[in-house]
Amino acid sequence: MRAGDPRKPQLRRTAGYYQGEFQAMGSPCEVLVDTTDEKLARKLLQLVAAEAWRIEDKFSRYRAGNVVSTINESNGMPVTVDDETASLLDYAATLYELSEHRFDITSGVLRKVWVFDGSDRVPGAESIRQIMDSIGWHRVSWQRPRLRLQRGMQIDLGGIGKEYAVDRAAARISPVASCPCLINFGGDLVATGDVRLPDGWQVGIEAPDQEGAAQKLISLRSGALATSGDSRRFLLKDGIRYSHILNPLTGWPIEGAPDSVTVAADTCTQAGTLTTLAMLNGPEAEAFLQSQNVKYWCLRTPRARP
Numbered sequence: 001m002r003a004g005d006p007r008k009p010q011l012r013r014t015a016g017y018y019q020g021e022f023q024a025m026g027s028p029c030e031v032l033v034d035t036t037d038e039k040l041a042r043k044l045l046q047l048v049a050a051e052a053w054r055i056e057d058k059f060s061r062y063r064a065g066n067v068v069s070t071i072n073e074s075n076g077m078p079v080t081v082d083d084e085t086a087s088l089l090d091y092a093a094t095l096y097e098l099s100e101h102r103f104d105i106t107s108g109v110l111r112k113v114w115v116f117d118g119s120d121r122v123p124g125a126e127s128i129r130q131i132m133d134s135i136g137w138h139r140v141s142w143q144r145p146r147l148r149l150q151r152g153m154q155i156d157l158g159g160i161g162k163e164y165a166v167d168r169a170a171a172r173i174s175p176v177a178s179c180p181c182l183i184n185f186g187g188d189l190v191a192t193g194d195v196r197l198p199d200g201w202q203v204g205i206e207a208p209d210q211e212g213a214a215q216k217l218i219s220l221r222s223g224a225l226a227t228s229g230d231s232r233r234f235l236l237k238d239g240i241r242y243s244h245i246l247n248p249l250t251g252w253p254i255e256g257a258p259d260s261v262t263v264a265a266d267t268c269t270q271a272g273t274l275t276t277l278a279m280l281n282g283p284e285a286e287a288f289l290q291s292q293n294v295k296y297w298c299l300r301t302p303r304a305r306p
Contacts, residue, residue: 009022009046018033018035018041018042024052024165025165027162029048031183032201037179055168061108061154071147078141081146095160105137106248108156109134110128110135114246117235120236122242133152135153160273162186162272163273164268166183167269182203188271189203191223200219200220201220205227220264223265223267225263226275230260258285258298261297
């Protein structure tokens with residue numbers, strides 16, 4: 001995409017289908033459309049990109065003036081939210097219970113002390129301890145549609161937002177066209193329709209220690225895939241690698257988790273939920289996934305960990 005024009009999707013013909021590309025939610029995004037109709041492909045690309053940007057603008061913690069910003073700046077006062085936001089909050093509350101409190105949308109404030117830039121700047125125990133008083137969904141008053149955070153608390157919907165956006169984008173295009181599509185937002189994706197390609201859509205799972213190199217190749221015809229991992233965001237100090245996946249109960253990185261987990265499910269939201277919960281289970285990630293009776297791929301690279 002052209003510099004200075006981040007919200008102009010690009011479309012090109014390749015390998016028997018159309019490939020549209022754009023940027024959203026801090027990730028490269030694409031939609032592959034199995035059609036010979038360029039006008040239709042361009043229309044579907046615009047719909048997908050518009051939905052991605054709508055969700056980003058509404059729920060990103062980096063956007064001023066949106067619903068998340070209003071909640072995070074509420075200073076202990078209640079905030080009444082719309083139905084879409086309420087549904088996401090309900091879902092986050094359910095995940096909080098299912099994960100035994102390890103999935104917690106209030107834990108984003110840990111970014112104030114943890115900056116995963118590949119450096120060796122590991123925060124001290126005291127700085128982590130001080131911020132823990134601002135973490136915990138149990139401290140939140142939530143009675144739909146009214147939410148009240150204690151002073152100093154914030155929410156961050158990043159843990160479910162991208163997968164939700166993929167599913168919403170798929171829902172936007174389904175009434176418009178029946179041609180097969182693959183919607184991919186930064187590695188979280190869903191396939192719609194019955195792709196004509198002999199081997200389906202070819203989806204690579206990135207090798208944890210080789211950026212851009214696929215360690216596994218998956219043939220996908222329908223359904224969704226989502227991946228969680230720590231290959232790109234970490235700290236490294238004294239030969240020890242600290243994952244960006246944090247335990248909100250301790251404020252420290254989850255230990256013993258795979259480098260990446262990929263799950264196949266009917267929807268991207270389901271797949272993303274399972275990958276996240278698996279990573280939060282640390283060394284028990286694969287046992288958790290086996291108990292869920294889903295298809296999954298766990299990749300590990302021998303490394304020193306805290």
